[in-house]
Amino acid sequence: MLAAVSRVLSGVAQKPASRVLVASRHFANDATFEIKKCDLHRLEEGPPVTTVLTREDGLKYYRMMQTVRRMELKADQLYKQKIIRGFCHLCDGQEACCVGLEAGINPTDHLITAYRAHGFTFTRGLSVREILAELTGRRGGCAKGKGGSMHMYAKNFYGGNGIVGAQVPLGAGIALACKYNGKDEVCLTLYGDGAANQGQIFEAYNMAALWKLPCIFICENNRYGMGTSVERAAASTDYYKRGDFIPGLRVDGMDILCVREATKFAAAYCRSGKGPILMELQTYRYHGHSMSDPGVSYRTREEIQEVRSKSDPIMLLKDRMVNSNLASVEELKEIDVEVRKEIEDAAQFATADPEPPLEELGYHIYCNDPPFEVRGANQWIKFKSIS
Amino acid sequence: MAAVAAFAGWLLRLRAAGADGPWRRLCGAGLSRGFLQSASAYGAAAQRRQVAHFTFQPDPEPVEYGQTQKMNLFQAVTSALDNSLAKDPTAVIFGEDVAFGGVFRCTVGLRDKYGKDRVFNTPLCEQGIVGFGIGIAVTGATAIAEIQFADYIFPAFDQIVNEAAKYRYRSGDLFNCGSLTIRSPWGCVGHGALYHSQSPEAFFAHCPGIKVVVPRSPFQAKGLLLSCIEDKNPCIFFEPKILYRAAVEQVPVEPYNIPLSQAEVIQEGSDVTLVAWGTQVHVIREVAAMAQEKLGVSCEVIDLRTILPWDVDTVCKSVIKTGRLLVSHEAPLTGGFASEISSTVQYYRTQGHVPNKAKRWNLKKGLLQGSSKENGHLLLKMFCMTGQRIQRTKC
Numbered sequence: 001m002l003a004a005v006s007r008v009l010s011g012v013a014q015k016p017a018s019r020v021l022v023a024s025r026h027f028a029n030d031a032t033f034e035i036k037k038c039d040l041h042r043l044e045e046g047p048p049v050t051t052v053l054t055r056e057d058g059l060k061y062y063r064m065m066q067t068v069r070r071m072e073l074k075a076d077q078l079y080k081q082k083i084i085r086g087f088c089h090l091c092d093g094q095e096a097c098c099v100g101l102e103a104g105i106n107p108t109d110h111l112i113t114a115y116r117a118h119g120f121t122f123t124r125g126l127s128v129r130e131i132l133a134e135l136t137g138r139r140g141g142c143a144k145g146k147g148g149s150m151h152m153y154a155k156n157f158y159g160g161n162g163i164v165g166a167q168v169p170l171g172a173g174i175a176l177a178c179k180y181n182g183k184d185e186v187c188l189t190l191y192g193d194g195a196a197n198q199g200q201i202f203e204a205y206n207m208a209a210l211w212k213l214p215c216i217f218i219c220e221n222n223r224y225g226m227g228t229s230v231e232r233a234a235a236s237t238d239y240y241k242r243g244d245f246i247p248g249l250r251v252d253g254m255d256i257l258c259v260r261e262a263t264k265f266a267a268a269y270c271r272s273g274k275g276p277i278l279m280e281l282q283t284y285r286y287h288g289h290s291m292s293d294p295g296v297s298y299r300t301r302e303e304i305q306e307v308r309s310k311s312d313p314i315m316l317l318k319d320r321m322v323n324s325n326l327a328s329v330e331e332l333k334e335i336d337v338e339v340r341k342e343i344e345d346a347a348q349f350a351t352a353d354p355e356p357p358l359e360e361l362g363y364h365i366y367c368n369d370p371p372f373e374v375r376g377a378n379q380w381i382k383f384k385s386i387s
Numbered sequence: 388m389a390a391v392a393a394f395a396g397w398l399l400r401l402r403a404a405g406a407d408g409p410w411r412r413l414c415g416a417g418l419s420r421g422f423l424q425s426a427s428a429y430g431a432a433a434q435r436r437q438v439a440h441f442t443f444q445p446d447p448e449p450v451e452y453g454q455t456q457k458m459n460l461f462q463a464v465t466s467a468l469d470n471s472l473a474k475d476p477t478a479v480i481f482g483e484d485v486a487f488g489g490v491f492r493c494t495v496g497l498r499d500k501y502g503k504d505r506v507f508n509t510p511l512c513e514q515g516i517v518g519f520g521i522g523i524a525v526t527g528a529t530a531i532a533e534i535q536f537a538d539y540i541f542p543a544f545d546q547i548v549n550e551a552a553k554y555r556y557r558s559g560d561l562f563n564c565g566s567l568t569i570r571s572p573w574g575c576v577g578h579g580a581l582y583h584s585q586s587p588e589a590f591f592a593h594c595p596g597i598k599v600v601v602p603r604s605p606f607q608a609k610g611l612l613l614s615c616i617e618d619k620n621p622c623i624f625f626e627p628k629i630l631y632r633a634a635v636e637q638v639p640v641e642p643y644n645i646p647l648s649q650a651e652v653i654q655e656g657s658d659v660t661l662v663a664w665g666t667q668v669h670v671i672r673e674v675a676a677m678a679q680e681k682l683g684v685s686c687e688v689i690d691l692r693t694i695l696p697w698d699v700d701t702v703c704k705s706v707i708k709t710g711r712l713l714v715s716h717e718a719p720l721t722g723g724f725a726s727e728i729s730s731t732v733q734y735y736r737t738q739g740h741v742p743n744k745a746k747r748w749n750l751k752k753g754l755l756q757g758s759s760k761e762n763g764h765l766l767l768k769m770f771c772m773t774g775q776r777i778q779r780t781k782c
Contacts, residue, residue, distance in 0.1 A: 086578045148580060162582040163539065164511055197510035199542070225511055227484060233510045297487075375720055 030054040031324035035258045041241045041248035041278075047265035051257050055326045058317065061103065061256055062327075063335050065095040065314050068119045070343045071128050072287075075118065075135055079291045083351055084135045088149045091119045093286040096256040096313035097220055098123045101188060103256070104263025110178065112158040112171045113190035115150040116220075116285075120190075124157035128346040138353035145356040146364075165191060165198030168217070172204040175215035175276070186214040186270045188263075194225020196239050205243050205276070212275035216266045217243060219280045220253065226289040227298040240280035253281030254311040257320075284311070363387065441669045445636040446606055452639035461631045463605035463638045464493040464570070467612040468531065470642035472501045475529050478616070480506045482516060482533025482570075490535060491572055491631050517543035517569060521551050524564035524621070531616060534571040537625055538585040543569075551621040552596030565619035570612070573601065573625035574666055574717055583628075586665075586718040591623055592695045592727065598622040598647060599694040603668040605636045610645030611692065618647060627665040650698035652705065656687035659711040662702060662728060664691040667715050694724055702728060703735050 072092040098119035134141025171189025240248030288295025362383030488495035498506040523530035555563035602608035615622035675686035714725035
């Protein structure tokens with residue numbers, strides 16, 4: 001209560017009068033919600049079916065999801081203005097996955113995913129400025145402008161990988177390092193429903209199970225691998241069972257609380273040394289596969305609309321919070337406004353920042369000391385390669 | 388324009404450097420560092436970012452194959468596949484997303500025409516696609532597999548190199564997968580970055596048992612693809628993706644074949660041989676025109692067409708005539724296919740098949756004069772083994 005009042009007093013003058021009303025309203029501290037039971041494979045018990053959400057956490061998740069959503073929409077806008085070039089894979093609709101996973105693990109845990117990585121880059125700790133600047137290829141970007149949409153990295157976040165399925169054995173390797181270092185860390189290894197048919201994933205399952213690696217394999221099933229629906233691509237669409245000897249959970253990926261509880265459960269499972277576990281997050285993406293895909297040639301607009309109106313993750317969280325008096329509509333609207341402003345500023349920065357200098361073209365090809373010269377497009381163009 | 392200009396500019400700079408300057412430093416043991424560093428004088432110009440372009444140069448309408456139709460590269464590929472499926476009842480096409488027409492529209496309409504048993508999608512598994520294709524081919528059916536981008540061919544590398552290439556040999560000709568053809572979009576397109584721009588022909592050139600083919604135009608593509616499908620060896624057909632829409636030509640509607648392992652001399656010349664394949668052919672054609680106009684240099688332009696097994700005779704014959712060779716390709720310089728071409732030509736030169744005559748530039752008159760053996764030797768070394776990659780900034 002006092003916090004609310006002080007917030008008002010320290011607030012900026014132009015805040016509307018309704019703010020005072022908001023601040024003086026009494027909110028619940030937390031609320032208990034029922035969540036959908038997860039389907040289980042080779043598990044006796046699953047994650048709990050009820051969970052407690054505190055007001056603080058709720059606001060935090062709402063803000064994060066809204067930031068990811070607005071960031072992706074801004075990236076869409078910038079791409080259409082040709083400020084972002086190349087390839088751009090957006091994850092709006094899948095916000096509950098990235099925010100929910102982050103809520104269930106510690107910052108010291110590790111995460112690796114494929115190319116639909118903007119949301120994870122944000123939840124793993126990078127700022128929107130750095131992400132948008134990387135998309136526009138400027139030096140303020142997280143990979144110094146050389147990586148682009150598919151190659152974003154952060155502490156304990158290993159990308160951002162272009163080749164489908166190739167990141168899964170990498171994730172198993174990171175899990176091995178976690179086990180070896182003995183610091184009780186786990187590795188979340190994500191892949192999509194399309195990648196689930198790649199051979200190297202099964203190789204990784206085998207190694208992880210054989211050596212009991214603390215690896216959580218997560219299949220983000222958004223029902224379409226590019227333009228191919230899961231029924232047309234997979235003999236078994238029960239992706240959580242595809243690990244066979246690895247226990248699995250099927251989770252409602254549009255409900256952030258469900259994702260959070262399942263992640264906590266899976267992380268606890270791995271940390272106890274029982275070996276790997278598989279999670280299938282059933283989610284949906286509103287955009288097409290990438291910006292060059294309209295996204296409506298293989299699915300109907302009605303389907304997209306239906307998911308948007310019934311299962312939108314942000315809407316679900318908002319309804320829950322408002323209905324159980326954890327927050328008010330005005331408060332959440334205010335968060336929307338703040339997020340919008342933050343994204344605008346970041347986009348401004350991303351557009352105005354200069355591109356990396358040409359001298360850096362050859363950097364970081366190898367790790368080398370002293371620097372050596374690399375040939376460019378013809379033998380007389382030389383770039384220094386410093387690392 | 389700028390990449391072409393850079394290329395021609397490079398020729399100009401060499402000429403301007405003077406026959407005496409860099410050449411003198413070369414006298415003695417091999418290419419000295421001085422040679423390589425001489426370019427630092429042109430450093431600023433060389434470092435300037437180049438916006439590449441090329442202009443597709445269509446060939447004249449072919450008359451010997453019957454009625455023609457205006458087609459671009461992906462339509463020519465569709466036409467070739469259509470002809471194959473019509474002629475050969477065992478032919479099947481498969482790959483990621485081929486059923487609706489493919490991400491580059493190379494298979495549009497084929498599923499409707501020939502049925503879902505003959506044109507079908509595979510899941511996302513390149514190793515599986517090629518392995519599966521080898522299996523189909525071994526039973527005698529014609530398998531036409533598509534790998535969505537050449538950059539993704541590497542999971543299938545083991546299947547191609549260890550299984551497809553060696554099947555006939557290891558079974559003593561009892562079995563073979565000769566009716567397998569793998570098609571894949573290839574080469575830079577401008578916005579492709581790491582994983583939609585690669586030219587992996589050099590990796591496969593290292594493997595006996597397979598054939599690697601790269602067309603430069605729709606007319607060439609249809610003829611070469613039909614030859615690959617009918618060839619009794621496993622073939623990899625790389626289609627320059629930037630030409631899918633950009634290259635438009637008159638292409639015969641009926642099936643026809645262009646022989647494999649035969650390079651084509653597109654333009655005759657007497658001063659220097661320029662060799663390339665795929666998109667680069669159009670770049671060097673433009674360079675040849677510029678060199679003729681500005682330097683009075685007569686270039687012989689060769690499209691290699693088949694990378695493996697490559698047409699050694701045509702290239703060597705041409706270098707015998709001109710005395711100089713320049714190879715240009717998009718793939719990285721080190722270990723690129725140009726190194727194979729140049730070292731083979733060098734070998735034949737040392738064997739005496741390619742005579743040691745070479746001509747020296749005369750700066751003032753722009754004419755060529757006879758010269759000493761030594762200078763000739765150095766000039767040939769100079770011109771050998773260069774590769775250029777199209778650098779693109781925005782597109």
